[in-house]
Amino acid sequence: MKFVRVRAVAKKEIIQIWRDPLSLTIAFLMPLIQLFIFGYAITFDINNINAVVYDRDRSYESRELVSEMSSSGYFSIIGHIDSYKEVDSYIDLNKAKVAVIIPEDFSKAIKTGRPAQVGVIIDGSDSNTATIADGYLNGIALQFSRRMSGVKIEPVIDIRSRVWYNPELKSRNFIVPGLIVVIMAVIVALLTSLTVAREWERGTMEQLISTPVKPAELIIGKLIPYFAIGLIDIIVALLAGVFWFGVPIYGSPLLLLALACIFMFGGVCTGIIISINAKGSQSVASQIALLSSFLPALLLSGFVFAISNMPVPLQIITYLIPARYFVTISKSIFMKGSGLETLMVETLLLTIYSAVVFAVAVKKFSKRID
Amino acid sequence: MFGRIRHMIIKEFIQTFRNRKNWFPLFLAPVIQLFLFGYVVTTDVNNISTALYDLDKSQESRELARRLQASGYFSITHYPQSQDEVRDLLDRGKTLCVIQINERFSEDIAKKRPAQIQVIVDGSDSNTAMIAMNYATKIINLYSAELAAPAVKAQLSRIDFRTRFWYNPDLKSRNYNVPGVIASVIMFVCLILTSMSVVREREMGTIEQIMVSPIRPIELMIGKTAPFAVIALFDMVVVIAIGMWWFGVTMKGSMFFLFICTPAYLLSILGIGLFISTVLKTQQQSLMATMFFAMPAMLLSGFMFPIENMPLGFQYVAYLNPLTYYLIIIRGIFLKGSGMDVLWPELGCLLVLGVIIISLSALRFRKRLG
Numbered sequence: 001m002k003f004v005r006v007r008a009v010a011k012k013e014i015i016q017i018w019r020d021p022l023s024l025t026i027a028f029l030m031p032l033i034q035l036f037i038f039g040y041a042i043t044f045d046i047n048n049i050n051a052v053v054y055d056r057d058r059s060y061e062s063r064e065l066v067s068e069m070s071s072s073g074y075f076s077i078i079g080h081i082d083s084y085k086e087v088d089s090y091i092d093l094n095k096a097k098v099a100v101i102i103p104e105d106f107s108k109a110i111k112t113g114r115p116a117q118v119g120v121i122i123d124g125s126d127s128n129t130a131t132i133a134d135g136y137l138n139g140i141a142l143q144f145s146r147r148m149s150g151v152k153i154e155p156v157i158d159i160r161s162r163v164w165y166n167p168e169l170k171s172r173n174f175i176v177p178g179l180i181v182v183i184m185a186v187i188v189a190l191l192t193s194l195t196v197a198r199e200w201e202r203g204t205m206e207q208l209i210s211t212p213v214k215p216a217e218l219i220i221g222k223l224i225p226y227f228a229i230g231l232i233d234i235i236v237a238l239l240a241g242v243f244w245f246g247v248p249i250y251g252s253p254l255l256l257l258a259l260a261c262i263f264m265f266g267g268v269c270t271g272i273i274i275s276i277n278a279k280g281s282q283s284v285a286s287q288i289a290l291l292s293s294f295l296p297a298l299l300l301s302g303f304v305f306a307i308s309n310m311p312v313p314l315q316i317i318t319y320l321i322p323a324r325y326f327v328t329i330s331k332s333i334f335m336k337g338s339g340l341e342t343l344m345v346e347t348l349l350l351t352i353y354s355a356v357v358f359a360v361a362v363k364k365f366s367k368r369i370d
Numbered sequence: 371m372f373g374r375i376r377h378m379i380i381k382e383f384i385q386t387f388r389n390r391k392n393w394f395p396l397f398l399a400p401v402i403q404l405f406l407f408g409y410v411v412t413t414d415v416n417n418i419s420t421a422l423y424d425l426d427k428s429q430e431s432r433e434l435a436r437r438l439q440a441s442g443y444f445s446i447t448h449y450p451q452s453q454d455e456v457r458d459l460l461d462r463g464k465t466l467c468v469i470q471i472n473e474r475f476s477e478d479i480a481k482k483r484p485a486q487i488q489v490i491v492d493g494s495d496s497n498t499a500m501i502a503m504n505y506a507t508k509i510i511n512l513y514s515a516e517l518a519a520p521a522v523k524a525q526l527s528r529i530d531f532r533t534r535f536w537y538n539p540d541l542k543s544r545n546y547n548v549p550g551v552i553a554s555v556i557m558f559v560c561l562i563l564t565s566m567s568v569v570r571e572r573e574m575g576t577i578e579q580i581m582v583s584p585i586r587p588i589e590l591m592i593g594k595t596a597p598f599a600v601i602a603l604f605d606m607v608v609v610i611a612i613g614m615w616w617f618g619v620t621m622k623g624s625m626f627f628l629f630i631c632t633p634a635y636l637l638s639i640l641g642i643g644l645f646i647s648t649v650l651k652t653q654q655q656s657l658m659a660t661m662f663f664a665m666p667a668m669l670l671s672g673f674m675f676p677i678e679n680m681p682l683g684f685q686y687v688a689y690l691n692p693l694t695y696y697l698i699i700i701r702g703i704f705l706k707g708s709g710m711d712v713l714w715p716e717l718g719c720l721l722v723l724g725v726i727i728i729s730l731s732a733l734r735f736r737k738r739l740g
Contacts (some may be wrong), residue, residue, distance in 0.1 A: 026658040041684040042675045124535030125705040127543040194654045282653040283566040287395030299410040306498050335494045370717030
């Protein structure tokens, strides 16, 4: 392998990237926008669930129940209604997710010590919100009962909950470390998947073939610039995550960067394999790249959706997704302060993956040149 | 005029189907997406790997463990014997949740002192952690209530919420997510195909041949978008069929109404794709721009994260997003069986957005070609 030839290819690629300032801008802007959206717009905390109340009792007790609901902060009472028909229309039209129907004998029941029945209708279409709303209501029922009974009751079992690693349960703290992985996977795949396909489609590949450059040199030369862009992206995302969004990082950022390089090397090589396989069609290459890098990184890496929840065949597939290992690495370094010794297995698997992918890329490529 | 459009459409179909490799992204990719999303995007948390640190080893502590296990939410996989072991299990991510039952647990219960239980959750995935904590609290509270004296029990349950979940009584998240996937699949297929098709002609130089032909810009535009609308509709039918037969999602409303609403949605998506293709020069750029649009569009639509939970500014952005309205429509049809009487505002917004977007790109398209 001659360094001069690698450098020449890299230089050509850099010039080509440089002449396309728009793609380059997007490559740098996209991570920031995603970070911005995830940091500000997306939370898993569910508050202010719209609720309507049909109070048929209109008593002190029923008003207390309603104020218990609104002061919990979980529900915002958007209206009081006077008929069952209105309940239907509020829920059908998505205006309210929860309807509470307080019966006429509510205060009487409370006073006589019978359990008072309250009708609740929850729009179950969004099952997640529905489950959580149901849980909140149960808490409110308990709270209200305690207040109405007036006596102090000690529960039999006293639960002490503690949350490790992320005591305030801020979703931002676990989203940012995972998001960095997704961003890298997407950027690297988007950029590299077209690089060889484009040469074929435009017919410039033949010129490259006629030069003395060897497959390994060509691939390394082609991947250097994309690798650099990915590296800048992750550094920017890291800085923004830590300094702008205040996500604490307990482990070593340098270790994270070093392992990110291994991960990215694999990603770049995968992109090039896709590009070689989709010979001639950039639109095919881009679709395959999205399917094989973006979706797995988003869905199968454990970034948002827990792997233990998936059906077993899918869980097995996740072992083949490099993003899975890197999400574990990133989250552990960020939140648990893990060092290399705890992350040995993941690091080893990532390294093997990257090496294999590189070998395959070189081999595939040499065949095409013959 | 129709003759020319017909020729254009035929040409576009031939070009799309000639390359066998195109078949994969056109027809297989949406199916893969549906399977991935259908299985992975579930907010139901089950089988949380749990460690039981039982210092009491009494009948009561075993009963509690049995209840946790029987709920289906927890699967007890480890039985640590020391505090160090607990730490190690959580550090290595082997368990998400540790239930620690202190010594004298059964003794405290017998003597009517509050018996202590510690629940430790790994907060590095704050969503799962919160759900796990809620479940654990619920199960333990229920057990606690059963152990309590009858008089206390009556005090604690003064309200009896009779909750009913409408539209999705089993609270299966799949019923909510599969319609969402359909909407996003259509978006991706349409966007990538349209945004790349004009750009490809430009990149390969064939646009000049088209320009010397008698075809008018508007005809070219229709010819360039209609085939992809047809393909997207076809994909939609396939994805709906799989969603219904494989995933058992039922459609309560009318399929016919869905097919009336979909073109309104396609209008916007095709318009955006066309706009991208008139602004940009290379396929690389159009792919980057497509993703630049599609990622935020997906995040800010209510597809995975409810809009009501976002800060107000982002909510306004979400209401400029055609996907938001289409999601409400398609979920309304699937889950609630809604029709025109309920969904007309969304359909109206979708039409207005679509007409604005498509006319803007049409204007731009004329200029670029004229």
